[in-house]
Amino acid sequence: MTTKMNVGILIFEDMTMLDGYAPLQMLAFVEQFNTFTFARDRQPLRSDCGALLTPDYGFADCPPIDVLVVPGGGNVLPQMTDPVTQAFLKERGAAAAYVTSVCTGALILAEAGLLDGYRATTHWGWIDTLRAYPGIEVVDERVSVDHNRITGGGITAGLDFALTLIAEVVAPPVAQAIQLIFEYRPQPPFNTGSPQQAPTEILELVKQQIATQSGELFDYVKRKSVA
DSSP, X not given: OOSOEEEEEXXXXXXXXXHHHHHHHHHTTOTTEEEXXXXXXXXXXXXXXXXXXXXXXXXXXXXXXXXXXXXXXXXXXXXXXOHHHHHHHHHHHHHOSEEEEETTHHHHHHHTTTTTTSEEOOOGGGHHHHTTSTTSEEOOOSEEEETTEEEEOSTTHHHHHHHXXXXXXXXXXXXXXXXXXXXXXXXXXXXXXXXXXXXXXXXXXXXXXXXXXXHHHHHHHHHHHHO
16 A cells, blocks of 8 residues: 555544544554544534544545544434535545444444445444444444445444454554554453343443433434334
């Protein structure tokens, strides 16, 4: 690979910072990539943890994108229903060599029709919502790779997603070196990282939190599927 590939990561108000910035941190270490962030405009945006994020580009001056990365958040309905954002993603997604997402970013891509005909995954709490899009083969996986569509599960899956993307686009040894540099060898203190592992009372509590946060999004997608 002699020419660097442009890796563009969408950022937006109230996004989950780790969805986009965990991959950004890893991808920025790859010399074959020119990694940047972009948004509707260049105004700073507040993430869901309160951190202020400043995009490198707005839609108007965004460079060509070879690898499109769309992160998620607790409620991505504004990005799903904003015609300007959707039109931009459709245009750039059609031209990109790879179309990818982390967490509920898959719903933003699904709304744009960019996952139709492909296998894809998302955060476990929104996986049934993704199934409302009939053109997508929904799978419950940490990272799903289907040709030039790479989708990651929830939040921390962005790290696995980034390494998978590097391996697919550049080479596995490059991804392995990045993993070593980042000393990525997860040893979580609890074994509650999936619905299958979490105690029932913890699972129900989290489901309630998700329903409260994204009820409007769930209703929107449900109405679309019925229609």
